[in-house]
Amino acid sequence: MGNNLADLLLINGNIITMDEEKPRATSIAVKNDTIVFVGKTKDALELKGSSTEVIDLKGQTVMPGFIESHIHPTMYGLNLLQIDCRTENTPSIDEILKKVEEAAKDTPDSEWIKGWGWDDSKLAEKRNPTRWDLDKVAPNHPVVLTRTCTHMAVVNSKALELSGITEETQDPSGGHIEKDSQTGEITGLLQEKAQGLVALPELTFNDILKGMQLAQNDFAKWGITTVHDMSTQKSDMEVYQELLSNNELNVRVRPWYWAVSQNEWSGLLDEVLSLGIKSGFGNDMIKIQGMKFMLDGGIGGRTAALSEPFEGSQSRGILYYDVEEIAPLMEKALLADLRVAIHGIGERAIEVAIQSFEKANKKKDITSMRNRIEHCALPTTEHLQRMKKLELVAGSSIGFLYHIGDSYLANLGPERVERVYPHKSFKDHGIVAPGNSDLPVTGGNPWTGIYAAVTRKTISDQTLDTKQNVSLYDAIKAYTVDAAFSSLEEQSLGSIRPSAKADLIVMAEDPFEIDIEQLVDIQIEKTYLGGKVVYSREQDVPSLNSGQDHMEIQNKQ
Known part of the structure; x- marks a missing residue:
């Protein structure tokens, strides 16, 4: 009997299982990293032993953990160590340049400054940054800022020089080095495979x-x-x-x-x-x-x-x-x-x-x-x-x-x-x-x-x-x-069903009961991976989730 007892019980909840055979429940039992029971609280409590952890959800909503089917995890992680040029942080080219100028003060000459996330369609100026913009604030540092789509980047003159890219450099197959339509000068914008011409140092x-x-x-x-x-x-x-x-x-x-x-x-x-x-x-x-x-x-x-x-x-x-x-x-x-x-x-x-x-x-x-x-x-x-x-x-x-x-x-x-x-x-x-x-x-x-x-x-x-x-x-x-x-x-x-991994998210709101416009504001209270808490909003430290804070931390290190 003891071997059948749960390690963890989540009771008195609003469980959205995403399992069509049993779409809703009130409790979940977990043993090791696996769900062993989904159903009513009174039945779940039969699996309670002396060492079972019992969490009273008090009506909170539980769903299966999300699966992100297409991302670039380490690229995102490396971005968190760079200048965050997303529009919510830098709504204009001027604001981007301020961030680059700040980074230049903390970075030895000739060392690379990298940033990510700018979107010309959302910037106040409604244009791409250029090499000349970047040269104003970081003439002695090679700078590369990757657009939000990752399909192009802008670099400054120092980066072009160190990479050996000149007006005579031919477009690589599948890429384009943008040039000013009037002067024929390189603008600093590199599209698609042309980004590969940049002589970035190897990541460690x-x-x-x-x-x-x-x-x-x-x-x-x-x-x-x-x-x-x-x-x-x-x-x-x-x-x-x-x-x-x-x-x-x-x-x-x-x-x-x-x-x-x-x-x-x-x-x-x-x-x-x-x-x-x-x-x-x-x-x-x-x-x-x-x-x-x-x-x-x-x-x-x-x-x-x-x-x-x-x-x-x-x-x-x-x-x-x-x-x-x-x-x-x-x-x-x-x-x-x-x-x-x-x-x-x-x-x-x-x-x-x-x-x-x-x-x-x-x-x-x-x-x-x-x-x-x-x-x-x-x-x-x-x-x-x-x-x-x-x-x-x-x-x-x-x-x-x-x-x-x-x-x-x-x-x-x-x-x-x-x-x-x-x-x-x-x-x-x-x-x-x-x-x-x-x-x-x-x-x-x-x-x-x-x-x-x-x-x-x-x-x-x-x-x-x-x-x-x-x-x-x-x-x-x-x-x-x-x-x-x-x-x-x-x-x-x-999905939340017996034999599935106990990957779960807990929320204060039921997404099916709130106004559709509130979906983007839903906060995750807890995230479980295999029955273990990997995130708790109560214990969240805000500075660990800000790209700019990551940049400042890295500069101090």
């Missing part, structure tokens, strides 16, 4: 480790208990394993190895294949997912490969590879039982992705692998039909609509915006579409993506369309059940 293991420790604090604060790392490198795996071996990893990690060298990341396809690693290798905390490929840029920076030009432009974006180039590489992975996730935002990129999967499917049935098209922003109806035939998952960046939806409207126009991240169409076609933020491209709080899926509204309260809205239940499902499905873990993650 301790840099990445320190950043990840900060990042996972934020994940826990947002109620995120599992993250899919969509650009995993050797150094990332080393950091995850170090944290795990020291019992300091407080989020489950699902790595997707970066396949082909691009955007500062080294391609690992041949190395992974040579080791014989297959999807699913690992344990409950770190489990290999497969290989990540990339076909185009983004809509915010006008580099996605569209079928028709961006508004007010002749440009249709940048397509990195055609089918003949990318399909054989994807096929290598698929035939070796490595799942494939491929970044495709514009229609031309999605078409190349689907054609490549179709070619592979002729050699091997891939329909049960749950391969993915990442972002999948602008699929056509025909694309959706073909995706369903292949049982592809749409890794939908619905969080983009809230954070950068205004730039989508400006860059695409109202007609195309009506079919961006089309969650209703995904559902109508039977396509599973886990939601994501692509953190640090946009903010990582899942409630903003859930809100956008339901309302189709942006951060400025602009309604983008009224055609692709889904219910609140389906929006939450995108960050729980559907996200678990995308890693073939729907039995153990994403």
Whole structure:
């Protein structure tokens, strides 16, 4: 009898299970790291022993922990060690320059100053910063500031000099060095693969480790208990394993190895294949997912490969590879039982992705692998039909609509915006579409993506369309059940049911009972990973969740 007693009981709560067979309950029993009972409080108390911890929820709401199906954890962590140029912190270029000037005072000459998160569409000046702006405040330091989308960066003259980039430097394939249309001088803006020309110093293991420790604090604060790392490198795996071996990893990690060298990341396809690693290798905390490929840029920076030009432009974006180039590489992975996730935002990129999967499917049935098209922003109806035939998952960046939806409207126009991240169409076609933020491209709080899926509204309260809205239940499902499905873990993650991991979030409000406009303000009271508290709002230290505080801490160190 004693062996059946619970380690933890959560009683007298409002449990939203996301399990359709038992959608609501009042209590949960946990043994080791696993849920063993979901039901009524009086029945749960039968599992109470002398050493059982009992938490009276007093009516608070409990849901499964969120699963972020597409982010870049260590990149976000490293950003927390840099200047935070997000609009809420630096609403103008002048404010960005003040931050750079402050950093320059605390940084030895010739050492790099890095920042992230600026968005020209939200800056007061409505333009990109330039090398000349940065030169005014940091003439003796190389400076690089990465845009929020990560598809472009601005550097100053010192950075250009140290990197050997001059007016004579040719655009790399798949990249662009912007030049002033009047003078022909380099403006400092580097798009896509041109960012790889910057001679940044190598990151150290301790840099990445320190950043990840900060990042996972934020994940826990947002109620995120599992993250899919969509650009995993050797150094990332080393950091995850170090944290795990020291019992300091407080989020489950699902790595997707970066396949082909691009955007500062080294391609690992041949190395992974040579080791014989297959999807699913690992344990409950770190489990290999497969290989990540990339076909185009983004809509915010006008580099996605569209079928028709961006508004007010002749440009249709940048397509990195055609089918003949990318399909054989994807096929290598698929035939070796490595799942494939491929970044495709514009229609031309999605078409190349689907054609490549179709070619592979002729050699091997891939329909049960749950391969993915990442972002999948602008699929056509025909694309959706073909995706369903292949049982592809749409890794939908619905969080983009809230954070950068205004730039989508400006860059695409109202007609195309009506079919961006089309969650209703995904559902109508039977396509599973886990939601994501692509953190640090946009903010990582899942409630903003859930809100956008339901309302189709942006951060400025602009309604983008009224055609692709889904219910609140389906929006939450995108960050729980559907996200678990995308890693073939729907039995153990994403819902509250016996035999699932005890990954739980506690909130004061029931999201189904409050005004829809209040969703983005929901606070997580507690986050449990495997039945252990990894975040408690009562004990939260605000300075651990501010990017600028991280910058100040680093400078003092």
